Amino acid sequence: MGLKVGDSFYYLKRHILYLMTGFFAFSFALNLDLNKLKKSTFPVLGVSLFLLLLLFVPFFGKSLGGATRWLNFYFFSFQPSELVKFAMILFLASSLSQLKDGIKDFVKGLLPLLVILGVVAGIIIKQPDMGTALSIMATSFLMFFIAGARFVHLFSIFLAGGSAVFVLSFFSAYRLKRLLAFVDPWKDPLGIGFHIIQSLLAVGSGGFFGLGLGNSRQKFYYLPQQYADFIFAVLCEELGFIGAFALIVLFMIFCFRGAKIAAGAKDPFSSLLAFGLISMFFVQTALNIMVVIALIPTTGIPLPFVSYGGTTTIVNLFAVGLLANISRK
Amino acid sequence: MNKKRLKLFLILIFVVFGIVIIRLIDIQIVHHSFYKQKAQNQRRRIIPIAMERGDIYDREGRLLATSVDVKSIYINPKEFRDYAKLENVLGKKIPRFSNKKLFAWVKRKVDFLTAKKIEEIGIPGVYFLDEKKRVYPKGRLAAQILGFVGLDNEGLSGIELGMEDYLKGEEQNIVTESDPSGYELLTKRESKKKKVSSGSDIYLTIDESIQFFAERELERTVAEYSALSGLIIVIDVENGEILALAGKPDFDPNYYAKSNPKNWHCKSVDIYEPGSTFKVITAASGLDCGVITLDTKLRALDQFEIGGRVIKNSHQINWGGNSTVSVSKMLEQSINTAVAQIGIKMGKERFYQKIRQFGFGDLIGLGLPGESRGIVKEPSTWYAPDIAMMTFGQSIAVTPVQLCAAYMSIANDGNLIRPQLIKKIQNEDLSFIKKSRREEIGKSLSSKAAEDARLLLGNVVLKGSGRKAKIEGFTVGGKTGTAQKAAEGGRGYLKDRYIASFIGFAPLSKPKILALVLVDEPKRVIWGETVCGPAFKNVVENTLRYLNIKPDNG
Numbered sequence: 042m043g044l045k046v047g048d049s050f051y052y053l054k055r056h057i058l059y060l061m062t063g064f065f066a067f068s069f070a071l072n073l074d075l076n077k078l079k080k081s082t083f084p085v086l087g088v089s090l091f092l093l094l095l096l097f098v099p100f101f102g103k104s105l106g107g108a109t110r111w112l113n114f115y116f117f118s119f120q121p122s123e124l125v126k127f128a129m130i131l132f133l134a135s136s137l138s139q140l141k142d143g144i145k146d147f148v149k150g151l152l153p154l155l156v157i158l159g160v161v162a163g164i165i166i167k168q169p170d171m172g173t174a175l176s177i178m179a180t181s182f183l184m185f186f187i188a189g190a191r192f193v194h195l196f197s198i199f200l201a202g203g204s205a206v207f208v209l210s211f212f213s214a215y216r217l218k219r220l221l222a223f224v225d226p227w228k229d230p231l232g233i234g235f236h237i238i239q240s241l242l243a244v245g246s247g248g249f250f251g252l253g254l255g256n257s258r259q260k261f262y263y264l265p266q267q268y269a270d271f272i273f274a275v276l277c278e279e280l281g282f283i284g285a286f287a288l289i290v291l292f293m294i295f296c297f298r299g300a301k302i303a304a305g306a307k308d309p310f311s312s313l314l315a316f317g318l319i320s321m322f323f324v325q326t327a328l329n330i331m332v333v334i335a336l337i338p339t340t341g342i343p344l345p346f347v348s349y350g351g352t353t354t355i356v357n358l359f360a361v362g363l364l365a366n367i368s369r370k
Numbered sequence: 371m372n373k374k375r376l377k378l379f380l381i382l383i384f385v386v387f388g389i390v391i392i393r394l395i396d397i398q399i400v401h402h403s404f405y406k407q408k409a410q411n412q413r414r415r416i417i418p419i420a421m422e423r424g425d426i427y428d429r430e431g432r433l434l435a436t437s438v439d440v441k442s443i444y445i446n447p448k449e450f451r452d453y454a455k456l457e458n459v460l461g462k463k464i465p466r467f468s469n470k471k472l473f474a475w476v477k478r479k480v481d482f483l484t485a486k487k488i489e490e491i492g493i494p495g496v497y498f499l500d501e502k503k504r505v506y507p508k509g510r511l512a513a514q515i516l517g518f519v520g521l522d523n524e525g526l527s528g529i530e531l532g533m534e535d536y537l538k539g540e541e542q543n544i545v546t547e548s549d550p551s552g553y554e555l556l557t558k559r560e561s562k563k564k565k566v567s568s569g570s571d572i573y574l575t576i577d578e579s580i581q582f583f584a585e586r587e588l589e590r591t592v593a594e595y596s597a598l599s600g601l602i603i604v605i606d607v608e609n610g611e612i613l614a615l616a617g618k619p620d621f622d623p624n625y626y627a628k629s630n631p632k633n634w635h636c637k638s639v640d641i642y643e644p645g646s647t648f649k650v651i652t653a654a655s656g657l658d659c660g661v662i663t664l665d666t667k668l669r670a671l672d673q674f675e676i677g678g679r680v681i682k683n684s685h686q687i688n689w690g691g692n693s694t695v696s697v698s699k700m701l702e703q704s705i706n707t708a709v710a711q712i713g714i715k716m717g718k719e720r721f722y723q724k725i726r727q728f729g730f731g732d733l734i735g736l737g738l739p740g741e742s743r744g745i746v747k748e749p750s751t752w753y754a755p756d757i758a759m760m761t762f763g764q765s766i767a768v769t770p771v772q773l774c775a776a777y778m779s780i781a782n783d784g785n786l787i788r789p790q791l792i793k794k795i796q797n798e799d800l801s802f803i804k805k806s807r808r809e810e811i812g813k814s815l816s817s818k819a820a821e822d823a824r825l826l827l828g829n830v831v832l833k834g835s836g837r838k839a840k841i842e843g844f845t846v847g848g849k850t851g852t853a854q855k856a857a858e859g860g861r862g863y864l865k866d867r868y869i870a871s872f873i874g875f876a877p878l879s880k881p882k883i884l885a886l887v888l889v890d891e892p893k894r895v896i897w898g899e900t901v902c903g904p905a906f907k908n909v910v911e912n913t914l915r916y917l918n919i920k921p922d923n924g
Contacts, residue, residue, distance in 0.1 A: 187375050242412075245397045245405020258413060282398040289387050296383050304376055320379075327386045334393045 052268055052349050059351045063358030070362025075370070079310050082135040089128040092121035093164055120352035122165050122173040127356055129161060129177050130184070130317035137188040138309035144190045151185065151194055166209065171216065172270075172342035176324045178202055183320040187303075188313060223338035236271075237335050239263045243274040244285075244334055251281030268349040270341050273333045288347075289330070296323050302368040315367045318360045421539030422502065423523055424569030426516060426530075428578040429611070429793050435516050435530070435623075437502040437523070441485035443476040450495025459488050478521055479503045504530075506623045512581050514636035515574065515615050515738070515791070518623040527626075527634050529572065529791075532739045536795050536803065539569035570803055573793040575611035580604055583912045584614035588887070591905045592618045595870075595892035601637050602888075602905065603774050604913055607881045609808040610778065610787035612736075612771075613913065639734075639741035641767035642888075645853020646684075646898070647873050648763030649709045651776055653697055653826060655724035656712040658784075658819035664826075667694035668708040677754020681710055684852065701826050702834025704850065706762045713761035718749040721757065728776040728814045729786050730768050736791040744768045763853060764863075774886050776814065777873055780823045781847075781881035784815035828878045838903030839874055841911045843921030847881075848874015848906065850898030855891070867891050872902035876910050877922040885910050 136154060137144060144150040158181050165174040182202070186195055210216040218233045226234030226241075243259035246252070257278045260267040267275050277285045299319025306312035322345050329344040331337045343353045397405065426435035445456075447467035457464055460477060467474045479501055488496060504519045517528020524538070525531035584602040592600040604614035617636050621629030656662040670689045673682045683706050689695065700708035713721050725731070731746035745767035747756070752765075759765040768776075771789050779786040788809040795803040815823065827847030830836040835850045851871040854863040870892050875884040887902035887909070895901055 183379065187372060187379065189372055189375070241397060242405050242409040244394070245402055246409040247398055248402040248406065249399055259409060263412070277394070277398065282394055285394050285398070286391060289391060293383060293387055297380065300376060300380060304373070316376075323383060323386075327390070330390050334390065334397060336389070336393060 055351070056349055056354070059354040060358075062351075063355045066355050066359035067362035067365075070359045071366050071369075073363065073366060075311055075314075075366065078131070079135050082131050086128045086132045089121060089124040090161065090164075092119075093125055093161075096121060096168060120350075122168070122170055123352040123356045125161060125165065126173065126177055126180075126321060127360065129158070129181060130314065130321060132157070133181055133184045134310055134313035134317050137184060137313050140188070141309070142189065144185065144188050147191075147194055151190055151198075154181075154185070155198065169213070170341065171206075171209075172328070172340040175206070175340060176321065176328060176342055179324045179328075180317060180321045183324070184313060184317050187316050187320075219339045223335065226335070236265045236339060239265070240271055240274045240333050241335055243271075244277040247278040247281045247285075249282050251277070251279050251284055254279050269343055270329065270348065271333060272348050273330055273344050276347070277333075292322075292326050295319075299364055302364055306367050307370055311367045311370065315364055318364055321360070322357075422568040423504065423519070424537040424539070424571045426537075427571065427573045428512075428576050428581070429573060429613075430577065431573065432578045433507055434512060434574070434576075434578075435504065435506050438505055440479040440501055440503040441482070441498045442478045442501045443480060443485070443488065444497050444499060445474055445476055446472055446495045446497065447474055448472055448495070450493070452493050452495075455491065455493055456488070456496060459484065459491065508578070509624065510620050510622050511578065511585065512574075512576055512615070513620045513623045514617040514634065515576065516623055517634070517739075518626040527739070528623075528636065529574070529737060532737045533572055533792070533795075536572060537569045568798050570798070571796045573796065575606075575613065575790050575793045575806060576615065577613045577916075579916060580909075580913050581614040581616060583916075584616040584909050585618065585620075587905045587909050588616045588618045591887070591889060591901065595889060595895060595901055597889045597893070597901075598891040599637065600889045601770055601886070602909060603638055603770055603886045604909060605774050605778060605789060605884045607778055607781045607787075607875055607884050609806075610775070610789045611793065611806060612789055612791050613883075614909075615791070635740065636738055638770045639736060639738050641742045641744055641769055642869060643766065643853050643856050644763040644768050644773055645851040645869065645871070646704045646762055647773060647849050647851035647853075647871055648766070648768075649701055649704065649761065650780070650823060650827060650849045651725070651728055652709050652712050652721075652761040653701060654780055654815055654819055654823035655721060655728075656697075656716060657822050658724065658815045659716055659720055661715040661720075662697055662712055664697060664822055666697055668697065668700055668711045669693065670695050671707040674707060674710075676710075676714075676758050679755035679758075681707055681755070681758050683707055698826050698829045701830050701849065704762075704835055709761045710758035713757050718752060718757055721760070722746070722749045724814070725760075725766070727786070727812060728779060729812065730766070730772055730776065732772075734769075734771055734775065734789055736771060736789065738791065742767075742769055744772055763851065764856075767856075770886055770888055773873060774884055777875065777886075778884055779812075779814040780820050780827070781875045781884060782820070783817035784813055784820040785810050786812040786814050824878060824881075827874060831874065835897075835899045836872070836874065836903065838899050839872060839906045839910075841876060841907055841914070843923055844876045844911070844914060844919075845878035845923045846874055846876040846910070847878045848872055850903070852896055852898045868896040870896055870898040870901040872898050872906045874906060874910075876914060877919065879922045882917070882919050883910055883913050885913075 133154065140150055158178065162174040162178050165177065182195070182198065210220050222229070222233040222237055226237040228234060230238050239259060243257065243264055246259070252258070257275045259278055260275045264271045264274055276288065296319055299315060299322065303312050303316035303319060306315055325342055325345050328337065328340070329342045332339050332342065343350050345357050423437050425433060427433055445467070447469050453464055453466065456476065464476055485498060489498065502523055504523060506513070506516060515528055517530035518526055519530050520526050525534035530537065584604055588600045588602045600618050602614060602616040603612060605612050615636065615638055617638070619633050621633045626634065653662070670693050672687070673680050675681070684704070687703055687705055695705060695708050716724070725746055731744050733741060733743045735741070756765045775786060775789050778789070788811045790806045792804065792806060794805045797803060824847055827849060828845060831839050831846045831848050836848045839846055839848050849872070851869070851873070853869045853871070855867040855869055857864050869888060869890050871886065871888040873886040875881045885906055887906045889901050892901045
């Protein structure tokens with residue numbers, strides 16, 4: 042764990058720095074010319090894929106917790122998959138808006154997009170980062186759906202994707218463990234079930250009103266990634282059901298507002314872009330929370346706007362800037 | 371944008387978050403206490419705080435058991451590499467520990483020289499922990515009474531075990547919360563008890579000097595007759611305080627692990643069949659019930675039959691041509707057939723009541739572990755010969771301390787006094803938890819019957835089988851016993867295996883000291899008078915002179 046001993050404000054200080062950077066990203070996105078953005082789809086996708094592949098070059102890739110997800114530069118590290126998320130949404134918004142009803146054709150419409158999605162997701166899975174791959178796939182799926190793809194196609198993709206994830210789980214020891222732990226965490230409470238159980242204990246001990254802000258006990262190394270992927274468990278413990286409920290309501294309002302922006306956007310590209318971005322927030326929020334309360338097996342996805350993390354905060358604020366931009370027009 | 375599909379998307383959001391909220395209600399509200407309890411339990415660490423164990427002293431405050439500071443060596447296998455070096459200093463092999471471990475004992479409670487040597491060499495990964503070690507400065511003296519403690523200073527035998535609750539002090543647990551590696555969390559500490567106190571000091575009624583006489587006499591006696599074991603009890607008749615409680619063979623509690631476990635236990639609270647020493651109890655009971663007087667004549671019989679069993683004498687009695695024998699003569703010569711007649715005269719119920727009034731069948735509560743209450747059968751379960759056999763101490767099991775208490779009541783005009791081993795229990799702050807005092811627990815005899823019984827006991831020493839117990843300058847009363855050993859677990863008696871004993875007190879005119887000498891399976895000579903008489907005489911004489919008791923006989 043990257044905890045600097047002796048500075049209890051280590052994460053807070055870093056996060057404030059990210060927020061400040063994120064504010065610039067937000068302002069930049071707010072004033073971006075959307076037409077120019079549409080035209081730069083391929084460069085953005087290209088650069089982000091290049092950065093993604095750079096992870097596999099030993100000098101640049103930085104490993105943490107058994108996965109190589111960060112690019113190491115001299116004074117900061119950077120998570121390319123966060124950028125790829127945005128690049129994919131941009132790419133799909135642009136392609137789908139051009140395809141229009143062509144999406145209904147499987148071979149000419151959907152298939153090429155699926156191939157690109159498959160390649161991108163495949164590279165990310167290889168890092169390995171199942172959580173990000175999963176959210177990119179789910180977001181893309183929602184975009185195909187809103188763009189008008191046929192139900193039969195969507196259903197087939199869902200089945201194929203679902204079984205692919207399932208099969209992949211059996212090829213990786215740690216994914217299989219997570220799956221087994223999900224099925225029965227109490228079978229091995231100190232081994233594979235540890236994280237799930239600790240998360241449930243945190244959520245459960247919060248009760249209705251919570252232990253009070255800052256009073257979490259479980260955050261002291263019982264919870265994995267208590268400041269990142271499992272932040273929601275700490276929130277549940279400290280703020281109780283009331284706090285968790287309020288946060289979910291806020292996310293729902295945010296999603297509805299986003300959907301309204303998508304529905305009211307001037308052109309198909311902006312509309313699809315807004316929808317893609319809001320889907321991304323929805324997918325990530327839902328997956329993160331469902332992991333914490335053990336509705337789905339453990340996979341590493343940050344909770345938007347709540348989890349600690351540099352790249353994710355900046356990219357999220359950039360996305361909010363874009364949404365505001367679209368809303369304004 | 372397809373409005374219908376957007377609506378479906380919004381429904382999806384509702385459904386997903388709806389499920390999440392239902393799940394949260396289930397975890398946070400419905401099953402709240404389950405998870406809360408589990409979370410609390412895994413963080414709880416109960417840290418017992420070792421209190422300093424109380425010391426044990428004799429009645430005069432002479433130290434018998436105490437605790438000293440020692441060092442224990444442990445290593446952190448993660449940091450520790452130089453096994454050879456440490457093995458060299460310690461002179462013993464150290465098991466190779468996994469370097470994943472953070473803690474492993476190497477040697478507990480080493481002496482200061484070794485600890486200092488290792489500290490000076492300074493081997494990385496080797497650490498010391500201050501601990502307390504129990505020591506018994508007088509070695510074997512009173513070992514069976516004191517007992518010993520285990521590695522964690524918990525009482526395992528003797529007073530150390532019997533009085534553990536006082537010696538170890540109030541148990542103090544600190545309850546803390548900690549993270550999975552055991553580091554304490556900065557939450558409030560809850561202590562179960564407010565006041566921390568060390569163990570209390572215990573002062574025994576034992577007098578180190580008298581104990582020493584008794585042990586020396588007993589050791590000599592047991593060796594002389596190649597006996598299995600022996601026991602001497604010396605009691606202050608006036609208040610029931612046990613001045614000496616010697617058992618041989620014994621052990622050195624400083625090295626108890628190297629000794630024979632058979633020698634650890636003090637037999638003073640174990641049961642045995644008292645044999646002829648019990649005849650005095652029968653005679654006194656008969657006098658008290660009025661079924662006999664000092665003038666009563668009992669029939670002179672070599673044997674008689676009762677309930678299909680022949681009651682015989684243990685040796686040929688010289689009746690001197692008389693057809694009767696006096697009560698006094700019965701005791702002097704220890705005649706089974708005569709004493710049995712007293713029991714039969716009393717009848718089952720009355721005899722049983724008297725036996726119970728002497729304290730047999732009741733716990734005394736000395737403070738030693740494993741004390742027995744004896745075996746006194748209910749009259750309804752007696753076999754026909756029992757009424758005869760019990761009069762001379764068979765078919766009944768008592769503890770040596772109970773027998774002492776019964777004799778003590780004869781010396782005390784029929785007042786049953788509780789024998790005591792604990793003089794006082796003193797707290798850290800010098801306040802007393804307990805102070806022994808004379809404690810009357812019953813009345814066994816009328817004072818007239820007790821006086822008559824003392825006369826009879828005096829006659830046994832003057833003219834009878836107790837002559838070897840005579841002490842110059844003092845009048846002595848007592849009784850011998852040569853009991854066949856009862857077969858363990860089964861019925862019947864072991865051939866040629868005896869417990870020889872002598873019990874009595876002095877001075878007879880104003881009893882002060884009572885002593886019981888008991889020798890298990892003496893070889894060559896079996897008679898209580900020969901085996902135990904001299905030891906009784908020496909111990910009691912020494913004790914009387916040590917206590918400056920005025921001679922009452924010339």
